[in-house]
Amino acid sequence: MTELKLRIVGHALPGSECGEFRDVHVAVQRKKEPEGLVRGDAAEAVWEFPVEVVQGRDGGADFKGPHVQGRPGERFVYLTWGERPEGGEFEMFRRAKIFLADVPGPLVAAGAAEGRVGLTDSAGMPLCAGVRPPRIVWG
Numbered sequence: 001m002t003e004l005k006l007r008i009v010g011h012a013l014p015g016s017e018c019g020e021f022r023d024v025h026v027a028v029q030r031k032k033e034p035e036g037l038v039r040g041d042a043a044e045a046v047w048e049f050p051v052e053v054v055q056g057r058d059g060g061a062d063f064k065g066p067h068v069q070g071r072p073g074e075r076f077v078y079l080t081w082g083e084r085p086e087g088g089e090f091e092m093f094r095r096a097k098i099f100l101a102d103v104p105g106p107l108v109a110a111g112a113a114e115g116r117v118g119l120t121d122s123a124g125m126p127l128c129a130g131v132r133p134p135r136i137v138w139g
Contacts, residue, residue, distance in 0.1 A: 004107075013044070027079070028049065029067065034092070037084065052064040080092050097129070117131060117136040
């Protein structure tokens with residue numbers, strides 16, 4: 001087992017008011033909970049966390065850890081969007097999946113990867129659904 005230090009940098013956030021949503025925040029999901037909440041009108045959002053890299057059934061890399069979701073061969077990390085009124089609880093309304101299989105092998109082997117992703121979709125709303133290159137740029 002080795003460790004991958006994963007860093008996700010979100011830019012071009014959609015704002016704290018999007019469509020019907022108010023007090024919009026984004027976080028990386030750890031197990032079932034949001035972690036590292038960032039307000040939707042921030043200049044950028046940055047999350048850093050370790051991911052375990054193990055040998056998968058097919059001999060390639062597989063990923064594990066509290067931030068990792070999905071089945072072998074389909075592992076991903078969620079960015080979760082929700083409303084969080086002042087003093088209130090976070091209520092998720094959408095998520096984006098960042099697929100770990102898209103992290104280039106040399107970055108996995110080096111033990112560090114940074115993904116840069118714009119967090120506003122083409123309709124001006126929080127980015128959701130599957131996020132793959134070229135939408136996310138790994139370096």
